[in-house]
Amino acid sequence: MRPTLSGIDEALADAGGVDAPRERAARLRTLLARELEHGATELGHPRSGYEHPVVVAVAARADGLVAVAPVQPGLRADPDAVEERAWLLAAALLGALVESSTAGELTAGAFDGHLALHVAGADADAELVPLAFEEQVAPIDRLRARALAFPAAVLEDVTDLRAPIGAGHPLRVALEVARLGGRPADPASLAEHEDAVLAVLEASQPAISRPHDDPDPSRRVARRILQRLDGMGKWGGYHTDFSHLARGFAGNDRALADEVGEALLLSGLLAEKPSVGQRHVFLNPRRAADIRGLIERGDLPADLTLP
Template sequence: MDPLADALADPGSSPAQLRALLRAELEHGQQELARKRSGYGRPVTVAVAPGGTAVAPVAPQLRADPAAVDDRAWTLVAALVGALVAAGADAESLTAGAQDGYLALHLVNADAELVALAFEEQLAGVDRLRARALVVPELAATDLRAPIGDGHPLLAAARIAALGGMPADPASVEQFEELLFDRAGEEATRPHDDPDPARRIARRILQRLNGMGKWGGYHTEFTHLARGFAGNDRKLAEAVGEALLDDGLLQSKPSVGQRHVFLNPRRAADIHALIERGVLPPTLRLP
């Protein structure tokens, strides 16, 4: 049985009936995403409506807090963002809000029918997750606003998709993240000009991760922190990376035997103060 799909195929279905059935699908999807294998008995559902609005079974708090969702939920959202952009949406128009307690997204000019097709392509090859996108006549998203912070992973996902990447595929993200950072531009305060070597490197590492959207959902190998540094600076960059981890500005997670790191959303104020003004948190001990 597939009550929502059946109701969508029935011209007599009322808006209230469709919304209730969608709410049930989103609740099921949220439960599935907490399992080790999601959507294998019944796929996780996202919905998209004409005009470029979509809803996914994850916490709407993601707009403000990249740590509000786990990796599986983030993969689903990244694929949805990628599908919206692939379907013609303006990547820079992304806003996020809520519908019935779940994350709603809106990107201008997305073709809903194409989103449903592109979503399947975006998830091709993703392990332990089976999901589908259904086109619904309308969605009642509220409080649609831009994600907080220009380096937010939602914005990074949209920009990676606009560059031709697949934001739910880590290999594709890695392929495009350098270009993403290059297009982010320099901070007005130019961390490169900081006269203190360790602080300069710390600011550049954090600036780079922010430009690539490495908050919560997106992360990178610890060894990548030293990229772009040479000679003694490279060894110092490795030590600075450890100091940033020790202080909690960066957080780590194991990933297929590699240590991956990401910016700690709970320390966003300290991170931006260090990047933009060179202000060191009192607890940070640089080498």
């Protein structure tokens, strides 16, 4: 049985839902602020939203859908700004927005200290988002959350909407996964669409260098591994099974990729997230400069010893 919310859904329905008059917006904003603070606290717990679900909000504007989640707005610039469950909540919300619109340009900003997402598009229907979100959020472990559709006036104070920083930002990856019909908060769906998403993202940015042409075999493999992880936004919120590092390599390069992966972990360019029966790895945001230097120019950090 789904836990009930305390007041906000009743108040929203009483006000008229998405058609509520502007004079009811202030009261709804106050209630939403409480829910967002509750959600931000819940996401820091081992189990989130079990007694009182985490709430995300959505509204339709003339230029598309805008939504708010109890997640740090710094995610737009720094994928390491949020913990994994908060990131997956944002990814699920983005997936629901794409599913409920024509999914144009993505921007992110802030609303009362929380993450705001805007997906441009015509004929967007906010009332479709709650049902889509229910399916998108289902794969997230130890989280119960729901989406509520509000009148546009409630979310009109969203500020500083700008594109996520970096061509491989996890939000951009989530957007492309959702555009392909996948669920960006579901690791299985992400893996299914990984090659197609990577092709889209690589095509959208100029080629700074060619790791494939590096004459040194170990360095070439290291650069290609890091380039692929960067292209898929594997900066913490998204991570991948260590065994996947060898994907795309053939012959002797497959075994070399495993050795190079261990060296990248030992140097700290990659970090490891323990998982049940698996080793999951991701790019270390604190080593972003070294990672970019190796990908783009082949510069080897002093603490990296390749096989």
